[in-house]
Structure formats: C-alpha cells, structure tokens
Amino acid sequence: MKKIELNAVVTQRIDLAPGLMVLRITPESGPVPIFQSGQFAVVGLPAAAPRTPLADPEEPGADPERFIRRAYSIASPSLPGEHLELFVTLVRSGELTPRLFALQPGQKLWLGPKITGLFTLAEVPADQDVVMVATGTGLAPYMSMLRTGITANPKRRFAVLSGARHSWDLGYTAELTTLARVCPNFTYLPIVSRPKDEPTAWGGATGYVQSLWEGGALEKAFGKRPLAADTHVFLCGSPLMTEDMTRLLTGQGFLVHEKGRPGQIHVEKYW
C-alpha cells in the first residue's frame, strides 16, 4: 500500500475536559485551505499511531496497516488564518479519536485536500433569523459561522441552543456568553442533561436541547415565536437530537432543506 504522507501539524491542543479537546492544526506546506463556515475537513492517522490510555484497547484482528480517516467540522472562522480549529470528543471504543487524543503539539497528522459540505448559511436568505441547535461537538460549525459573520448582518438574529450531559462538556461557553453580552442580535442557551453530577449547583436550563425549543425558552429570548416564515434552524450532532428536532419542526410547518427543494431545516448528522 502507498504510504500516506502526514501533511499537517498540531499547533495547539486545549483540553476542556477529559475526552474533549480543541485541536488546532496547520498544513505543513501551503496556506490553510479556503472553506465556507459550516464545512468539514477530513483528517487521518495510520493504525500504527498510538491510542490514548483514556480509550478502550483496540479490538483484536483489526488490520495494522490501515489508514483511518474521519470528518470534522471546522470551528475556526473562514477568514485567512494560520490554522484550522477542530472540536473533538473522544469515542473510547473508536478508531480515530483515541489516536487524535494521543497527539501533542508538534506531532503530525493527515489533512485531506478537500474541505466540503452543504451545512452552510449560503442558502439562507439575508432577512431570515438563524437558530443553531447542537449536541456536544455539534457546536463546531456554528463557532465558525459566528466567528466569521455575526457582525455582517446586525438585523439577523442568531441563537445557539447547546446541549451536553455536564456543564464542562458544553464547550466554548466563555466565548458564547461574552458574545451574547456584546451582540444584541445573539442569544446563547446552554442546557445540561445531568445536573445532579455538577460539583456546584447548575443554575441554567436542564434537560435536552429539544426542550429549549418546545418549552418556550427561545421564544422568550427572541421576544416572539420563531416561525418557518422567518427562521432557519440548523441541527448538528447526535442523530437522536437531529431526528427528534426534525420531527418537532416539521410538525410546526418547517421543511427539511434539500438540493432543489429549499427548506428551513438544515441537518448535519455526526454518525
């Protein structure tokens, strides 16, 4: 098998919690590829790369010569920059993430030549509000969208509904809280599903992200009910959430956006 060259380097790694990190990577030759906010890159490592001790041991029988590739949404802005930022959760039984979590700054990985994806704001009319719903690392594409364009259209309202088990798994809370303070057109609604595990009492919303939509928290923050006529909803993360939210929204007159059939629900499933 042809040897695949590891063509990018880890320039920074920020551990937010055990098994949750922000990873900044830079191509070794040439500029950071051009992309649109919301798109994903493909990164990879050979099976011979070590696994973090936090992960489960490898299943026996796997081909030791294989090259493992996976898609990751880009969290950095789609402006000229020096790195691509990824927001990654460890799947302990997984193939690639245990190896990504063993990487330290200065070590190499493979970055695919193409950054692609249709989960972008490109087809959202300028007069529509945007609600971004995430579970876990599903926040990544929204960070890129907000960091790139929150100030471009002050009339458009943006909201992030971010759900995780614990407050420490939410990610980017300081940045999003600050953004909500300084941008009148931005609402940030975090929610945790296991508040009993919190070391100090969690004063925010509890449950699943779906309940922020159903329970009226967003409606209250926006000062009106978001409707299919004026709002596009982005869904990113676990299939349980994206499927549940899609059911909820289609029941309220929203349509799934498809090629050739514009709609107001945009979906990116992580698995």
Ligand SMILES: Cc1cc2nc3c(=O)[nH]c(=O)nc-3n(C[C@H](O)[C@H](O)[C@H](O)COP(=O)(O)OP(=O)(O)OC[C@H]3O[C@@H](n4cnc5c(N)ncnc54)[C@H](O)[C@@H]3O)c2cc1C
């Ligand atoms: C378009 C796209 C963008 C993505 N962006 C991101 C991203 O920004 N950050 C990120 O962490 N992942 C992202 N993913 C998921 C990523 O591609 C991998 O599937 C994930 O990192 C697991 O890889 P693995 O090789 O360790 O696990 P695998 O060996 O591939 O095992 C996959 C199994 O692990 C479970 N799984 C996969 N992802 C998760 C998860 N996030 N949480 C819990 N269980 C999971 C599922 O059961 C899945 O069947 C994205 C996926 C797609 C399709």
